[in-house]
Structures are given as C-alpha cells and as structure tokens.
Amino acid sequence: MSDRAFASLTPANALARLAFSDVYDALTSRRQADGAQAALRRMLVEPEQTCDDEIVRFRREMERTKHDTDGEASETLTEPDTDTEKQLQELGMVWVGCYLLVLQSPPAEPERGWAAGKGPLENMPIDLLLCTRSFAKSHDINLRNPHARFNFFPESKGFYIIGCSRSPSAQLTVNGDAAMRRPYHLNQHSMNILLDKLEYHFQWEEFAAEDDFKKERGRYVARALGRPANIDVEMPTPLPNKRTMGSWTLGDALGAGGHGRVFFASDQSANVAAIKVVERTSQNCHSVDKEIETLREVTNFVQKSDDGERILRMAEVIYSNSKEFSSKTAFDNVAIVLKPMTPQTFGDLVGTRSKGGCKGMTIEAATAFRDALLGVKVMHDGRWLHRDLKLTNIGLIVNPLRSVLLDVGTSRHIQAGGSLRPEPGTVGTIGYLAPELELDDYDHSIDIWSMGIILFELTYNYHPWKFSINPWRDGKDNEKLRPSFENSYQNTIDKMARDYKSACASPARGYIHLGGLFIEMVRYQWAVNNHAQRPDIDEVLQHPAWGSLLPESPQAKRRRLEYGLEDGEV
Numbered sequence: 001m002s003d004r005a006f007a008s009l010t011p012a013n014a015l016a017r018l019a020f021s022d023v024y025d026a027l028t029s030r031r032q033a034d035g036a037q038a039a040l041r042r043m044l045v046e047p048e049q050t051c052d053d054e055i056v057r058f059r060r061e062m063e064r065t066k067h068d069t070d071g072e073a074s075e076t077l078t079e080p081d082t083d084t085e086k087q088l089q090e091l092g093m094v095w096v097g098c099y100l101l102v103l104q105s106p107p108a109e110p111e112r113g114w115a116a117g118k119g120p121l122e123n124m125p126i127d128l129l130l131c132t133r134s135f136a137k138s139h140d141i142n143l144r145n146p147h148a149r150f151n152f153f154p155e156s157k158g159f160y161i162i163g164c165s166r167s168p169s170a171q172l173t174v175n176g177d178a179a180m181r182r183p184y185h186l187n188q189h190s191m192n193i194l195l196d197k198l199e200y201h202f203q204w205e206e207f208a209a210e211d212d213f214k215k216e217r218g219r220y221v222a223r224a225l226g227r228p229a230n231i232d233v234e235m236p237t238p239l240p241n242k243r244t245m246g247s248w249t250l251g252d253a254l255g256a257g258g259h260g261r262v263f264f265a266s267d268q269s270a271n272v273a274a275i276k277v278v279e280r281t282s283q284n285c286h287s288v289d290k291e292i293e294t295l296r297e298v299t300n301f302v303q304k305s306d307d308g309e310r311i312l313r314m315a316e317v318i319y320s321n322s323k324e325f326s327s328k329t330a331f332d333n334v335a336i337v338l339k340p341m342t343p344q345t346f347g348d349l350v351g352t353r354s355k356g357g358c359k360g361m362t363i364e365a366a367t368a369f370r371d372a373l374l375g376v377k378v379m380h381d382g383r384w385l386h387r388d389l390k391l392t393n394i395g396l397i398v399n400p401l402r403s404v405l406l407d408v409g410t411s412r413h414i415q416a417g418g419s420l421r422p423e424p425g426t427v428g429t430i431g432y433l434a435p436e437l438e439l440d441d442y443d444h445s446i447d448i449w450s451m452g453i454i455l456f457e458l459t460y461n462y463h464p465w466k467f468s469i470n471p472w473r474d475g476k477d478n479e480k481l482r483p484s485f486e487n488s489y490q491n492t493i494d495k496m497a498r499d500y501k502s503a504c505a506s507p508a509r510g511y512i513h514l515g516g517l518f519i520e521m522v523r524y525q526w527a528v529n530n531h532a533q534r535p536d537i538d539e540v541l542q543h544p545a546w547g548s549l550l551p552e553s554p555q556a557k558r559r560r561l562e563y564g565l566e567d568g569e570v
C-alpha cells in the first residue's frame with residue numbers, strides 16, 4: 001500500500017509522536033473485525049519500537065511537573081540515578097511511523113474526505129486517528145472528532161485541509177496560518193500542520209508525481225465529488241524544491257523569454273496564476289518598469305473591454321526589495337503575477353492536433369485560431385497593437401475552449417489613424433515580423449501579418465520561411481536575404497492558393513482550409529510601400545474562407561428559418 005500513497009502525515013512534535021504510538025497500541029489491542037481497523041491500515045508503523053530521546057525528555061518533564069505539583073523535591077530528577085534513567089529510557093520506547101493517504105483505501109465518507117481527529121468512536125468513522133480520547137484527556141489536547149478533513153477540490157483537483165469544528169477553541173494552522181474555516185490548499189511539497197498541540201509534517205509522496213496518480217485522482221474525484229462542468233486547470237503535484245513569492249508558491253516553468261522565466265503558481269485558496277520572474281538590474285530597470293506600466297494599462301483596458309477574457313491581465317507585482325530601484329542594489333527579482341494561467345499554448349496545438357496539410361487545419365485548431373482573432377479584435381478596437389503574436393504567445397484553455405493573448409507587455413496604444421515609428425531590435429520575434437515593422441511607420445496591420453504566419457503553421461506544421469535575421473531591416477546582411485525571402489514567399493502563396501482551391505472543391509470532413517484568408521493576411525508590396533492593403537481584423541473575421549465556422553448573420557438566419565432549414569443547412 002505504501003508505494004501507492006500520494007501523501008503522508010508524520011507526527012512532528014513529541015506529543016504527536018506519543019499520541020501516534022498510543023493510538024497504535026490501542027488499535028492493535030482491539031478485535032480484528034473492528035471498524036477502527038480501517039484507521040489502523042492507514043498507519044505505516046516500524047516493526048519494532050524505538051527509543052525517542054525527545055519523548056524521554058518530555059516524560060521526564062511531565063514527571064517533574066507532577067512531582068512539583070505534588071509538592072515533592074525535583075532535584076532528584078534533574079540528576080537522575082541510573083535506575084530512574086533506565087525506567088525513563090523504557091518510557092521513551094514508542095511505535096514510530098506516519099499516516100498514509102492512498103486512493104485505493106478511500107475515506108469512509110468519500111464526498112467529505114479523510115477525517116482526522118480523536119477516536120475511535122462507534123458511530124463516527126475517523127480515517128486518520130491522531131489520538132485516543134483518553135490520551136487527549138490526560139494531555140489536555142483539545143482535539144475534536146473529527147477535527148479536520150482532507151479532500152480534493154472538485155474543479156482543480158488540488159488537495160486541501162479544512163477544520164471541521166465550529167468550536168472557537170478548536171485550532172488548526174497550516175504553515176502558521178489559521179485554517180479552521182476555509183479550505184487550505186496543500187500546495188507545497190512539505191507543509192507543517194498543527195492541530196491544537198499536535199504537530200505534523202504533511203508531505204507529498206513520489207507516487208503523486210506519476211501519471212497513474214493523476215488518472216486515479218481523476219476517477220476518484222469524479223466518483224466521490226461528481227464531474228465539474230469546466231476544468232480550466234488540473235493542479236500539478238507540488239515540486240520538492242519550494243520557491244515562494246508573496247502568497248504564491250511556484251511550480252514548473254511554463255516558458256522562458258528574453259526577459260525572464262514564467263512559472264505556474266498557486267496560492268492557499270487554490271487560485272492559479274502564471275508568474276513571470278524578471279531580474280531587474282540597474283541596466284534593465286527602465287525596460288522592466290516600462291513592461292509593468294504597459295501591463296497595467298492593458299489590464300485597465302481589458303477589464304472594461306474584454307468580456308470574453310481573451311487577453312492576459314496583470315494581477316499584482318511583487319518586488320523582492322522595493323519598487324524604488326536603488327543603484328546600490330545589485331539586482332532585484334520582480335514577480336509579475338499574470339492571469340489566466342493557460343495550461344497550453346498554440347505551440348502545443350501545432351502537430352497532430354492542428355495539421356491537416358493540404359486538407360487545411362482541424363476544426364479544433366480553426367476554432368482556437370478564430371478565438372485568438374477575437375482577442376486581437378478587442379485589442380485593435382481599443383487601438384492597441386500586440387506586436388509580438390506567435391505560437392507560444394497565444395495561450396489555450398481547453399475546457400471550454402478559449403484562446404488568450406499572452407505577453408502583452410510590449411503592446412502599444414496608438415491614436416486613431418496613427419502609426420508607430422520603427423525601433424529595430426526592440427519588439428517582436430523574427431519570423432513573425434511584418435516587413436514594414438523595422439523599416440517604416442507601421443500600424444495594426446503588423447498583427448494581421450503575424451496571425452497569418454500562425455495560420456500557416458497551424459495548417460502545415462512548419463514555418464513558411466525561416467531566416468535567422470530579419471530580411472526587412474536596414475543592413476547589408478539583411479538585405480541580401482530579400483531575394484530568397486521573395487522566392488519562399490511566392491512558393492508559399494502558390495502552394496496555399498493550390499491547396500485552398502482543391503480543399504474548397506472537395507472539403508475534408510473535420511478540416512477547414514483557410515488558405516484564401518492567409519494570402520490576404522500576409523499581403524505586402526514593399527516597392528510601393530503598400531502594406532496597408534491587408535484586411536483589417538473585422539474583414540479577417542468575416543472572410544468567406546471560414547465557411548460554416550462563420551457566425552450566421554441575422555439576415556441569413558431569418559432566411560434559413562423561413563425555409564425551415566436545420567442549423568448549418570444553406
């Protein structure tokens with residue numbers, strides 16, 4: 001059973017260890033068929049008793065207090081004679097072990113979770129028996145039956161503990177925080193839990209990092225708690241190396257960019273976020289501050305305009321030193337808390353889930369792509385340019401499907417009909433840069449170009465043209481690449497036109513070819529500086545290539561209903 005345990009609870013202070021040993025003695029002396037035997041099976045105990053020095057000291061202290069209160073002299077116990085010492089050593093012998101949490105051995109009431117507390121009781125099953133009633137009485141421990149419960153959150157499947165007594169004197173703390181009234185998310189590999197005077201180490205076990213655990217947990221949660229309608233994020237198992245920033249505990253890295261690394265993070269209420277950790281030095285503090293300022297402005301804007309939550313928001317900024325950057329400080333780690341955290345990006349969509357080649361892209365990929373375009377529409381309608389759209393900067397939430405524009409810290413706001421001056425090398429990612437971006441004034445149309453490249457990658461699973469430097473930047477080496485770019489560009493357009501034509505003539509079930517749209521999105525004619533002829537975002541969203549994915553216009557719907565046709569019949 002122990003190798004299937006996903007977590008353990010180990011008595012940490014002398015009183016909890018003594019209580020554990022006492023429970024074990026009490027349970028092993030009962031009849032085999034007793035209901036409390038289930039509690040015994042959740043205890044992993046060493047085969048032989050061990051002498052615990054702290055318990056020797058603890059007992060000695062108890063003896064001393066007893067002698068003091070009985071009015072006897074205590075000096076004899078400060079300098080114990082050998083006989084007393086030997087007796088005390090014997091009193092220090094205890095059963096050593098821990099409690100195990102195993103999904104195959106579910107709690108007596110799965111919908112309520114594993115009960116931990118005082119017992120045993122005939123009518124109240126306690127899954128994790130922490131101390132007997134007589135022990136609690138003799139050591140003045142205010143433990144309830146049950147005192148706390150452990151269970152999974154039905155949506156995120158994170159694991160929590162919650163106090164379950166209404167009594168104000170019942171105490172439960174996790175890592176020093178009170179946890180009596182609200183579920184406390186156990187989001188660190190090892191955490192300290194105090195139930196009145198009894199202290200424990202809660203720890204995630206190796207099995208919890210395995211896929212088998214995640215599958216078992218999924219089945220267990222569905223059976224015990226029902227299937228929630230929406231599951232945005234499944235809580236990952238906490239990592240052994242703990243890193244916290246503010247109230248957040250960091251998990252695995254989600255991605256890395258030129259400016260920092262982005263990590264999964266969760267807090268004690270099981271909220272999740274992506275945290276970008278940036279090293280702020282005297283050299284880069286202006287650009288870091290600018291990114292944070294932009295994130296703040298974009299967040300203010302999207303809070304008013306982005307009902308569909310398709311654009312990343314900044315929830316808070318945590319400075320490890322202080323906001324004011326002192327030149328004396330060598331560096332400062334700044335944590336930018338971003339929401340939502342998206343478990344995947346379009347980078348994960350590319351491949352079997354998107355690629356149909358000449359058939360087009362899968363309907364799933366096209367739906368996600370269209371959703372991302374709706375995010376771009378929100379930005380463009382508010383006169384914001386994203387400026388760094390690429391596969392890894394579009395997050396994906398699968399259930400229900402939603403695309404989220406990430407990395408909005410380099411976005412810029414422009415005036416109506418206005419444009420931005422090029423600043424080569426400061427914004428965007430080579431491969432997604434529109435030809436005008438580093439050469440001439442540019443506007444929203446650069447995002448349409450980047451989305452065109454993404455469209456191509458979702459269809460064919462490779463980039464249409466790859467160069468290590470931007471051919472469309474001033475400079476001899478850059479300019480030398482332009483004929484090669486022109487060549488790849490023309491081949492790509494020809495291929496798209498061919499495939500689009502044949503996909504329209506005989507569409508493949510489950511796929512949609514958006515080649516006609518691509519050709520317009522990446523239109524350019526550098527010679528006459530005519531890049532503005534790309535469609536705007538509304539035209540992109542209404543392009544006929546979308547076919548049945550295009551929302552029905554009110555007129556078309558009226559016409560369809562007049563003729564009594566089914567949804568989708570023309």
Ligand SMILES: Nc1ncnc2c1ncn2[C@@H]1O[C@H](COP(=O)(O)OP(=O)(O)OP(=O)(O)O)[C@@H](O)[C@H]1O
Nearest residue numbers: 254255256257258259260262274340341342392407
């Ligand atoms: N909210 C989020 N949820 C999930 N993943 C994220 C989130 N935010 C960022 N990421 C991942 O982390 C990567 C790097 O983040 P970000 O783009 O903000 O950093 P950057 O330093 O600006 O990167 P780049 O140099 O690529 O522009 C993203 O491309 C994305 O894959």
